[in-house]
Amino acid sequence: MIPRWHILLGAIFTGIIWFFIPTLNWVYLLTIFLASVLIDLDHYFCAAYKIKKLSLLRCLDYYTALNKKHEIEKKRGIRQKGDFHIFHTVEFHTLIAILSYFSLYFFFIFIGMIFHSLCDLFWLLSKDRIYLREYFFFNQIKDKF
């Protein structure tokens, strides 16, 4: 899912939480919103590493080209995993869930991350691209050895 949809859906999700819990501290609301968007920073880090440039626009170009490549491969029946994004793994979500025991901020980060990941899952399912992502950090590590 592209960043602008995450920004819009994250804002709506945060607004819904604010509607149901109007007394919730605005810092926690901001934390949920930022977590629902900034989890995609791993996409930026991955692209910047691959193209060896820090330019956000170049990284967006990288994903535009990569999406075209994936579409062509899908039409040819090729279904390979795409880039690895560590913040989107089950293990990273679990780590944040554990840290939320120690700090309420991590709990709200976790809420934002779960919302983001659910949006990604629905998007990947709707586009028949669920196979592109590695969901487990340890699978990624295992495949390297």
Ligand SMILES: [Zn+2]
């Ligand atoms: Zn994402």
